[in-house]
Amino acid sequence: MHVPIVKSILTSNDQIAAENKAVLDQHGVVAVNLMASPGAGKTSLILATARSLPAALRPAVIEGDLASSIDAELMAKNGIPVVQINTGGNCHLDAPMIRSAFPHLPFGEFELLLIENVGNLVCPANFALGAHLALVVASVPEGHDKPYKYPGMFAAADVVVLNKVELKEVFEFDPDYFWRGVQMLKPEAPIFEVSCRTGAGVAEWAAWLAQHVAGVATQNT
C-alpha cells in the first residue's frame, strides 16, 4: 500500500502558492517573503523600509508568528495595513495561511506586500507562499558562519540583507567570510548591509527594492 502523504502536502502547498501569486498579480501587488532567525530584525527592517520607499509604492504587511500580535500592533501604530497570522505553534507560514489572510487585506490601496515569516532559519525556506521575492535577513550578532550552517535558507534567497552592521567590530564579524558563504550558495543574490537602528544603508536597499518591484510589475502588465 502506497501512502504519499508528504508529497501530497507539498504539491498542494505549491498549487495554492501559485494561486496566491495569480491573485497578487491581478491586483498589481508584488509580495516579498521575509525570512530570518528570531530577532534578526525583520520587523525593524519592514518599518525602516516602509519609511524609505517612494510615496507611490504603498506597503501592506502580513505578520506570521507562533503566537502574539506584538509586531502587527507596531505596524498598525505606524499606519501600515496589517494582517496577523498566528500559526499556533507551526514553525513556518504556508500558502493556505497566506490565502486566508487575503480577504482581510485592502487590495487597491497598496502595491507591495511584505510577509514576515516565523523567525526560523530552517523550515520557512521549504514552503512557497506565492511571493515574488525571497528575502533573507541576517544580522551581525548571529555570527558570520550562518550561511555555512544554514545553507538551505541562503540557497533559497533571492536577496540578502545583513542587519546590525554597526556591531561588526564588537562581534569580530568577518563580512568577507559571510558573503563568500552566501555567494557559494546563491551567486546571483544581491547583498545589502544595513543598520535599522542607525539607518545606514536602508535608502540603498529601499531604492533597489522599489526598482525590483517596478520591474516585476512591468512584467505582469
Place this chain on the structure above:
Amino acid sequence: MHVPIVKSILTSNDQIAAENKAVLDQHGVVAVNLMASPGAGKTSLILATARSLPAALRPAVIEGDLASSIDAELMAKNGIPVVQINTGGNCHLDAPMIRSAFPHLPFGEFELLLIENVGNLVCPANFALGAHLALVVASVPEGHDKPYKYPGMFAAADVVVLNKVELKEVFEFDPDYFWRGVQMLKPEAPIFEVSCRTGAGVAEWAAWLAQHVAGVATQNT
C-alpha cells in the same frame, strides 16, 4: 482507514529518548539539551562553561547542525570530546540521532554531556532526546519579546540563560519584560544572565550547573 503516522513517530522518539536516558544514567552521565536561535551563543556558552566547571566534572559535546562541522572543530581544538551530527536539513535533533552518536563517545571519561541542538526556537522543543535538563539560551540582540513570540520553547525550558548582556543598553533591552515572559511560561525555571564575551555571570551559571548535575547523579545512584 486509520493511519496514525505522526503519533507513531513521536511515540517512537519518546521511547528511544527514554532508552538514551537509561544508557546515560548507567554511565553516570548527566545530559543537557541546549536549544536557542541561530547565533544566540550556544557554542560560546559551552566553551565558557567548560572552562568554569570544577575539574571533577568533565564535559563531552554532541554538536547538531544542518550541515558543516565548524562548531565540532572548535570543541576538538579546545580538547573537549565531541561528536558531530549533521541532520541533513532536518530542523532539530531527535532521539535516534543521539543514540547513533553514543558509540562514538568516550563513556567513562566524562560526566556531563552538552548536546547543542540545531539553532531553532521552535522545532527542537517538540523532540525529547533523553537529556536530563533542557537549557534555553536567549541573547540580548534578539530582543526582549522572544518569550512572548516563541512560548513553546520557553515553556519547555528547565533553565534559561540570557547571553550578551553587555549589550542591553545598545538594544534597549528590558530585562523585566523578558523575565516576566519567561516566568509566565515556566515560573520555576532558574534564570542566569551572562556574557560569554566578557565572562560576566559565567561562574555563577557553571556553579549552578555543577550543583544540579551532582543532584541528578545522586538521585541515580
